[in-house]
Amino acid sequence: xxxxxxxxxxxxxxxxxxxxxxxxxxxxxxxxxxxxxxxxxxxxxxxxxxxxxxxxxxxxxxxxxxxxxxxxxxxxxxxxxxxxxxxxxxxxxxxxxxxxxxxxxxxxxxxxxxxxxxxxxxxxxxxxxxxxxxxxxxxxxxxxxxxxxxxxxxxxxxxxxxxxxxxxxxxxxxxxxxxxxxxxxxxxxxxxxxxxxxxxxxxxxxxxxxxxxxxxxxxxxxxxxxxxxxxxxxxxxx
Amino acid sequence: xxxxxxxxxxxxxxxxxxxxxxxxxxxxxxxxxxxxxxxxxxxxxxxxxxxxxxxxxxxxxxxxxxxxxxxxxxxxxxxxxxxxxxxxxxxxxxxxxxxxxxxxxxxxxxxxxxxxxxxxxxxxxxxxxxxxxxxxxxxxxxxxxxxxxxxxxxxxxxxxxxxxxxxxxxxxxxxxxxxxxxxxxxxxxxxxxxxxxxxxxxxxxxxxxxxxxxxxxxxxxxxxxxxxxxxxxxxxxxxxxxxxxxxxxxxxxxxxxxxxxxxxxxxxxxxxxxxxxxxxxxxxxxxxxxx
Ligand SMILES: Nc1ncnc2c1ncn2[C@@H]1O[C@H](COP(=O)(O)OP(=O)(O)OP(=O)(O)O)[C@@H](O)[C@H]1O
Ligand SMILES: [Mg+2]
Numbered sequence: 136x137x138x139x140x141x142x143x144x145x146x147x148x149x150x151x152x153x154x155x156x157x158x159x160x161x162x163x164x165x166x167x168x169x170x171x172x173x174x175x176x177x178x179x180x181x182x183x184x185x186x187x188x189x190x191x192x193x194x195x196x197x198x199x200x201x202x203x204x205x206x207x208x209x210x211x212x213x214x215x216x217x218x219x220x221x222x223x224x225x226x227x228x229x230x231x232x233x234x235x236x237x238x239x240x241x242x243x244x245x246x247x248x249x250x251x252x253x254x255x256x257x258x259x260x261x262x263x264x265x266x267x268x269x270x271x272x273x274x275x276x277x278x279x280x281x282x283x284x285x286x287x288x289x290x291x292x293x294x295x296x297x298x299x300x301x302x303x304x305x306x307x308x309x310x311x312x313x314x315x316x317x318x319x320x321x322x323x324x325x326x327x328x329x330x331x332x333x334x335x336x337x338x339x340x341x342x343x344x345x346x347x348x349x350x351x352x353x354x355x356x357x358x359x360x361x362x363x364x365x366x367x368x369x370x371x372x373x
Numbered sequence: 374x375x376x377x378x379x380x381x382x383x384x385x386x387x388x389x390x391x392x393x394x395x396x397x398x399x400x401x402x403x404x405x406x407x408x409x410x411x412x413x414x415x416x417x418x419x420x421x422x423x424x425x426x427x428x429x430x431x432x433x434x435x436x437x438x439x440x441x442x443x444x445x446x447x448x449x450x451x452x453x454x455x456x457x458x459x460x461x462x463x464x465x466x467x468x469x470x471x472x473x474x475x476x477x478x479x480x481x482x483x484x485x486x487x488x489x490x491x492x493x494x495x496x497x498x499x500x501x502x503x504x505x506x507x508x509x510x511x512x513x514x515x516x517x518x519x520x521x522x523x524x525x526x527x528x529x530x531x532x533x534x535x536x537x538x539x540x541x542x543x544x545x546x547x548x549x550x551x552x553x554x555x556x557x558x559x560x561x562x563x564x565x566x567x568x569x570x571x572x573x574x575x576x577x578x579x580x581x582x583x584x585x586x587x588x589x590x591x592x593x594x595x596x597x598x599x600x601x602x603x604x605x606x607x608x609x610x611x612x613x614x615x616x617x618x619x620x621x622x623x624x625x626x627x628x629x630x631x632x633x634x635x636x637x638x639x640x641x642x643x644x645x646x647x648x649x650x651x652x653x654x655x656x657x658x659x660x661x662x663x664x
Contacts, residue, residue, distance in 0.1 A: 206556040206557040207559050235560075239540065287558070
């Protein structure tokens with residue numbers, strides 16, 4: 136098992152937004168984490184990467200306990216994080232944004248299944264090469280999403296946590312992002328994907344977790360979810 | 374050149390020198406704010422402390438250059454310790470906790486200074502060759518002001534080179550807009566915070582020692598400079614170095630020409646300037662931060 140999340144409990148002040156949340160990702164998988172707005176999907180990713188500190192529970196990655204560590208330490212172990220709102224550095228050029236993803240020092244030398252550098256990123260995202268001198272803030276939403284994914288890939292992660300990559304994108308870019316994630320996975324990167332677009336999620340994922348309010352509601356394969364309209368109605372449909 | 378013209382030029386030079394020193398103080402303040410989200414109220418106290426340290430080093434070594442080098446470094450180290458062992462600990466309490474802590478640090482420095490050196494003005498003498506006037510193209514310039522401008526320019530260039538030509542600079546610029554994201558890309562952000570805090574405090578320290586021969590050393594030194602520097606950060610735009618630079622120079626010139634023409638109105642001029650800028654652009658001249 137690549138990543139194991141066990142019984143995470145996370146609070147924002149007094150509100151208990153993750154209650155015994157558990158999930159796992161196996162090597163090579165794409166795992167989708169789905170659920171309605173405000174259920175705690177983003178908080179689950181943030182608790183894994185260390186941007187919020189869970190009160191209890193465990194985050195085990197490649198056998199190592201990373202619970203509640205500094206984000207930079209978690210990332211240096213080989214996990215990459217592409218946040219919900221992309222969080223491009225607006226004042227930096229596309230090129231500099233990408234450079235920010237490079238890990239320096241020992242973490243940079245660490246071997247990973249899939250090594251990425253600028254050339255390889257540019258091959259997958261030709262638009263980033265075209266716009267490399269432009270400021271990040273001048274890119275369109277779809278281009279910013281490509282940049283956010285490319286920037287994280289520069290650190291050559293073995294596991295990618297991606298939060299709603301298709302949100303607000305035109306159908307053209309939705310397909311593009313979907314295909315890029317598939318390619319990245321084929322290149323050896325495991326993916327934990329939070330996604331509202333059910334079609335995209337189901338077409339990519341091997342396994343699915345559904346979240347109810349603050350807790351895990353369902354886990355199974357894509358086929359199991361497909362065969363189970365009640366579950367879909369309970370956790371997904373509005 | 375006639376006498377009036379000469380006076381204008383000399384006055385402009387005074388303003389420029391003061392503006393450059395303001396920038397040394399404000400640049401650290403604005404970088405620290407951009408990265409950590411706090412407007413440290415200890416900054417002006419460190420500036421003043423450096424002036425006292427400079428006085429003390431000069432007493433001991435009789436060497437102005439030693440004062441100019443050693444005192445700011447000592448203050449920079451204090452800044453690093455303050456960040457590492459106090460502010461970082463207060464981080465869990467949020468920005469208000471950190472802010473209150475920096476007020477505490479400022480008060481402690483203020484009282485320590487009074488207890489050790491008293492409240493009398495102390496004089497910091499510059500070497501013979503930095504005193505007096507130099508005549509260039511028929512105009513007389515005070516050498517020490519020229520020296521301050523030159524030194525601050527040098528620091529400014531070094532700072533700009535680090536910020537725009539090195540990886541560390543890239544990290545700092547990124548962290549000014551989104552430190553958490555930088556952290557989540559694998560950069561040891563707490564270490565960068567500490568470094569920036571140290572360098573910012575060091576620069577305030579350089580300004581403190583440099584201004585001491587002009588204004589003398591006294592506890593109130595922190596007040597005027599501190600107030601100006603905080604206003605500069607607000608007007609220039611939180612986290613914006615170019616904004617801080619531009620406004621520092623404008624403030625320097627306003628204060629010196631203001632004294633010239635409408636002396637009782639000089640401090641008011643800055644507030645008027647601030648009000649106008651903030652009405653037109655509430656985030657400051659180069660302000661981009663949304664939160
Ligand atoms: N910084 C915060 N402070 C307080 N409450 C928060 C914070 N961030 C999120 N929450 C709350 O925690 C709950 C879970 O939020 P989270 O962002 O994890 O949901 P989500 O499943 O990602 O939703 P969405 O699909 O809308 O992105 C929500 O009720 C939200 O309002
Ligand atoms: Mg979310």
